[in-house]
Amino acid sequence: MYAPLKKTHNGPLLQVRGLKSYFFTRAGLVKAVDDVSFEIAAGETLALVGESGCGKSITSLSILRLIPEPGRVVDGEILFDGRDLLRMPPTEIRRVRGNKISMIFQEPMTSLNPVLKIGEQIAEVLRLHRGMSNGEALAQAAELLMRVGIPAAENRLRDFPHQLSGGQRQRVMIAMALACDPQLLIADEPTTALDVTIQAQIMELLANLARDRQMATLLISHDLGVVAGNADRVAVMYAGKIVEYAAVKQLFSSPAHPYTRGLLTCIPRLGNKDPLQTIQGQPEGKSKSADGCAFLERCPNSCNSGGSKMPQLREINPGHFVRCWRA
Amino acid sequence: MTALLEICDLAKSYRMPGKSGTKAAQLKAVAGVSLQVAPGETLGLVGESGCGKSTLGKLILGLTPADRGEVLYRGTDLARLSARQLRPYRRQLQMIFQDPFSSLNPRMTVGETLIEPLIIHRLCATSERQKRVADLLNQVGLESAAANRYPHEFSGGQRQRISIARALAVEPELIVADEPVSALDLSVQAQILNLLREIQVEHKLSYLFIAHDLAVVEHVSDRVAVMYLGKIVENATADDLYRRPQHPYTEALLAAIPQPDPNLARRPVPLKGDVPSPLNPPSGCSFHPRCPYASNLCQQQEPALLNLGDKRQAACHHSDKICTNRS
Numbered sequence: 001m002y003a004p005l006k007k008t009h010n011g012p013l014l015q016v017r018g019l020k021s022y023f024f025t026r027a028g029l030v031k032a033v034d035d036v037s038f039e040i041a042a043g044e045t046l047a048l049v050g051e052s053g054c055g056k057s058i059t060s061l062s063i064l065r066l067i068p069e070p071g072r073v074v075d076g077e078i079l080f081d082g083r084d085l086l087r088m089p090p091t092e093i094r095r096v097r098g099n100k101i102s103m104i105f106q107e108p109m110t111s112l113n114p115v116l117k118i119g120e121q122i123a124e125v126l127r128l129h130r131g132m133s134n135g136e137a138l139a140q141a142a143e144l145l146m147r148v149g150i151p152a153a154e155n156r157l158r159d160f161p162h163q164l165s166g167g168q169r170q171r172v173m174i175a176m177a178l179a180c181d182p183q184l185l186i187a188d189e190p191t192t193a194l195d196v197t198i199q200a201q202i203m204e205l206l207a208n209l210a211r212d213r214q215m216a217t218l219l220i221s222h223d224l225g226v227v228a229g230n231a232d233r234v235a236v237m238y239a240g241k242i243v244e245y246a247a248v249k250q251l252f253s254s255p256a257h258p259y260t261r262g263l264l265t266c267i268p269r270l271g272n273k274d275p276l277q278t279i280q281g282q283p284e285g286k287s288k289s290a291d292g293c294a295f296l297e298r299c300p301n302s303c304n305s306g307g308s309k310m311p312q313l314r315e316i317n318p319g320h321f322v323r324c325w326r327a
Numbered sequence: 328m329t330a331l332l333e334i335c336d337l338a339k340s341y342r343m344p345g346k347s348g349t350k351a352a353q354l355k356a357v358a359g360v361s362l363q364v365a366p367g368e369t370l371g372l373v374g375e376s377g378c379g380k381s382t383l384g385k386l387i388l389g390l391t392p393a394d395r396g397e398v399l400y401r402g403t404d405l406a407r408l409s410a411r412q413l414r415p416y417r418r419q420l421q422m423i424f425q426d427p428f429s430s431l432n433p434r435m436t437v438g439e440t441l442i443e444p445l446i447i448h449r450l451c452a453t454s455e456r457q458k459r460v461a462d463l464l465n466q467v468g469l470e471s472a473a474a475n476r477y478p479h480e481f482s483g484g485q486r487q488r489i490s491i492a493r494a495l496a497v498e499p500e501l502i503v504a505d506e507p508v509s510a511l512d513l514s515v516q517a518q519i520l521n522l523l524r525e526i527q528v529e530h531k532l533s534y535l536f537i538a539h540d541l542a543v544v545e546h547v548s549d550r551v552a553v554m555y556l557g558k559i560v561e562n563a564t565a566d567d568l569y570r571r572p573q574h575p576y577t578e579a580l581l582a583a584i585p586q587p588d589p590n591l592a593r594r595p596v597p598l599k600g601d602v603p604s605p606l607n608p609p610s611g612c613s614f615h616p617r618c619p620y621a622s623n624l625c626q627q628q629e630p631a632l633l634n635l636g637d638k639r640q641a642a643c644h645h646s647d648k649i650c651t652n653r654s
Contacts, residue, residue, distance in 0.1 A: 051513060051514065051515075052512055166376070195602065196541070197375065199583065200582075200585075226585045229585050229589070248589045268546035270545055270569060276517035282515065
């Protein structure tokens with residue numbers, strides 16, 4: 001089943017360029033995603049890192065055009081295999097969702113349908129996108145469950161989500177996401193709700209699948225340990241913008257943005273009991289001056305050179321981009 | 328060492344209503360736990376979800392009655408006291424909860440929230456109350472003006488500061504902190520961990536720190552107890568436990584921590600399978616189906632929590648085989 005994916009287009013599988021997703025709320029305009037660009041090649045894992053409200057989940061939802069009201073993608077393009085997802089007619093984007101691009105969410109209890117047997121839920125994807133008969137789809141669902149490590153898969157097809165443990169539900173989500181052999185998997189905090197021993201199993205499973213099938217992965221996470229162990233490249237987001245973008249080793253060994261540096265020093269590390277370094281302030285990241293650097297008020301560097309202006313993303317080393325006046 | 332808090336063979340089970348035609352099942356949430364907390368000490372309690380660590384915290388505070396066992400606070404068994412007799416002790420033992428959104432009353436101002444325990448315990452003259460509230464807020468790094476605002480006006484980290492101020496209001500000796508930072512963003516988590524340590528030194532507090540994040544637990548704890556399916560499987564000083572685990576479950580938990588360093592090779596997943604259902608725990612040692620060291624003995628006989636010298640305990644038939652040369 002795992003034939004190598006056919007490439008119909010040269011260049012990265014996914015290219016996000018100048019993406020802007022704004023929310024038009026009664027309280028005013030919220031620029032949740034503000035001019036975000038990145039790319040992911042086949043077989044590669046890009047991690048999108050940041051704290052709550054930084055726009056990482058809205059970025060991923062924008063790719064599948066799933067942003068809830070009153071949000072809207074206002075600008076940019078999202079090229080998937082050479083075609084712009086933002087300008088596809090609705091019937092076509094429906095053929096991409098769950099088929100060529102699929103998504104797994106943080107909370108498997110709320111993202112599975114509680115009143116449908118899990119076999120039905122996986123089979124539905126296959127019937128819809130692959131045109132399989134009910135019997136074929138159920139047989140295939142059992143095979144998928146086996147592949148993601150659920151024991152006695154055929155018997156579990158008739159289980160409802162509440163009969164499974166958290167780790168097993170996440171495996172069901174993954175089985176469903178992989179049903180159609182997607183070229184791109186968007187994993188939004190896939191292990192945050194799970195215990196560490198189960199988290200290790202799930203990340204291992206995702207890594208194996210990505211390697212075997214040249215599947216590209218957009219991994220959204222706030223856990224720098226998970227990111228370090230699983231990503232090829234990392235984009236750090238703050239207040240709707242990417243503030244640093246680099247290969248994973250580069251980012252962890254020589255972080256250049258004060259926010260990235262702050263995140264790396266504020267996590268407790270094994271064997272070190274010194275008081276933790278902190279980033280002052282709260283992570284809402286609403287800049288007082290509309291066009292200044294959003295991190296200005298929390299930044300440990302005193303920045304004369306232009307705190308009142310937003311710095312551009314600059315390449316300071318090959319492949320290492322930073323949005324800071326002082327980097 | 329005279330213990331501030333000593334719990335002996337504490338147990339709690341819940342009756343789970345059986346499905347139609349089957350008998351009601353007993354869920355042993357806490358199955359005979361003994362622990363000690365010394366004055367000024369932090370005891371970390373780790374374990375995966377459903378292992379009974381939160382129930383244990385509630386049993387200690389008398390928020391839920393125990394089936395059997397003793398909770399000795401400075402030698403007095405709290406589990407035997409009536410509600411009225413218990414009241415003075417409630418002042419000595421306070422709790423901080425995981426979710427700062429649901430643990431503060433949304434209809435009370437922060438000032439009212441902080442004054443309520445002062446009134447109940449008759450701790451502060453009416454004329455002094457405003458000043459006391461301002462003091463408390465300043466201690467946790469908030470401005471006095473916060474007293475007139477409502478919880479929804481604050482971010483998660485600020486709300487957790489308010490929860491800490493509420494716990495401090497009655498000048499307790501022991502605080503049970505149940506996952507106090509796991510709902511917070513990384514940069515805020517570090518601020519709260521540092522705050523907890525500062526007030527510990529200042530007020531000579533003891534903590535029972537319940538968490539699933541092993542790096543956080545190591546950072547704050549003097550001693551660490553590891554729980555699995557309602558029982559303590561290992562209890563040792565933080566140094567001993569993290570450097571030389573004597574129980575295979577502890578060893579596996581440590582191996583599963585994602586390290587924020589991309590240069591560390593991904594370690595093989597050490598544990599297979601999910602945490603078993605506490606409704607139907609395995610025979611013998613409840614860890615044996617997942618344990619790489621398991622033998623026939625483990626299937627048949629439950630290992631006792633044995634003293635292994637050096638103030639450490641482990642419940643394993645094969646403690647001597649657990650790797651002894653971790654860095």
